[in-house]
Amino acid sequence: MEFLQALRTSARSIRSHKLRATLTVLGIVIGIAAVVTFATFGASLKADVVSEIEGSSANEVYLVASEDGRGGGFGGVQPVFTTHDLSELRQVEGVQRVVPRGQLAVSSLAHDNDTVARNQVTVTDERAFATATFDEGRSFRNDTDEAVINRPASRLFAGNLSAGDQLTVTLQSSERLTVTVTGIVNGSGGQLPFSAFSDQPRVFLPADRFSRTVIESPNVGADQTAYPQVTVVTDPGDTSATQQRVQAYFDGNGSDAAQLLPPGFSVGAQTNDDLVDRIERIVDRLTRFVTGIAVIALIVGAVGIANIMLVSVTERTREIGIMKAVGARSRDVMQLFLTEAVLLGMLGALVGVPVGVAGGWVATEYAEIPLTLAPVWFGVAVAVGVGVGALAGLYPAWRAARVDPIDALRYE
Secondary structure, three states, X not given: OOHHHHHHHHHHHHHHOHHHHHHHHHHHHHHHHHHHHHHHHHXXXXXXXXXXXXXXXXXXXXXXXXXXXXXXXXXXXXXXXXXXXXXXXXXXXXXXXXXXXXXXXXXXXXXXXEEEEOOEEEEEOHHHHOOOOEEEEOOOOOOOOEEEEEHHXXXXXXXXXXXXXXXXXXXXXXXXXXXXXXXXXXXXXXXXXOOOOOOOOOEEEEHHHHOOOEEEOOOOOOEEEXXXXXXXXXXXXXXXXXXXXXHHHHHOOOOHHHHHOXXXXXXXXXXXXXXXXXHHHHHHHHHHHHHHHHHHHHHHHHHHHHHHHXXXXXXXXXXXXXXXXXXXXXXXXXXXXXXXXXXXXXXXXXXXXXXXXXXXXXXXXXXXXXXXXXXXXXHHHHHHXXXXXXXXXXXXXXXXXXXXXXXXHHOO
8 A cells, every 4th residue: 555545544534533533632732742841941941041150251260168069969058268268269370359258147128118028138248349330339348338239139129229228138136237239230141250140139248247157267266257159250261270279279278168168078169161061961850850751641642542543443344354355455454554643643743842832931931031942852752743653553553454354344
């Protein structure tokens, strides 16, 4: 039997049972759409996060102390970088700036009679804003009652905060701090050496004035401010060598951080490329996991195709007998039913892909991230749809080919 003839016959059989075929195809549509939706959302999430990190300056080295040396682990990051360590890092060859970053636990922010709940604000150094662009005002000065906020933080309050306004910060200990907002930082990618996610509200305070994390320095023998994260801005073109020199400083026992590290913890020095690689691996694994779950829906769809094809074989037993009586071979019968199964799978894939893209768009809109398509997954989805149809129809087609023509002609 020619392929086109088998295709026309299969299409005619599908049209003669529209409702049954539609319900069968619906199972494949749901499975394909689920796969494409999760793949599209995963690609969009990875592209958004990676673009934020890659938007930061390339000549930055990020220091963090954790169980895996990369900011992960169950114990989280530890505040072990003291003022002494910062001073020593500034003497390392190739280092331009050393910018510490810490968190101050707060319960609320208030301006005039408007109060908003917040969990924390960032404490840092005025060097963090050395290359930043300000929409209004200027950077704060160290050891002053001043603050810098980004544009999303200014919109937290009615009428928006402006440079020169007073901001009341209430700590979780109920202590109240009143600071003057000296500037509204632009905060776009590449401007702040630690805050790539510029769409989140940020409030920055001078660490030497407001940080509450204090540890005794082993080298100095006195209490000093300690930070959980430090960004080292290097000379352009010398980032890799400077990264190695910075890592060597902490690998020895001369730094405060090396002596303050809890058992099992280490200091990791990472660049943007290291962070991007790690995030891409994490998001890829997550995408594969959730996409694998969606494949379960495809399996259900395959069972539906197998079931409908078995019913079709039973209903068309007499037709099969007539075909064989007039000269059709077993492989012709098998080709006919297998083509019908593949056609059902292909229809499900062709409908499921656009439905999945629409689902991915809805997911990215809800998450407020740009849509990034995953065209490779579209091809995979169509191939899987056709493959599912072929596999699901293989046994029914084989069973149809084995029908005895004499018994089939007697079938009522």
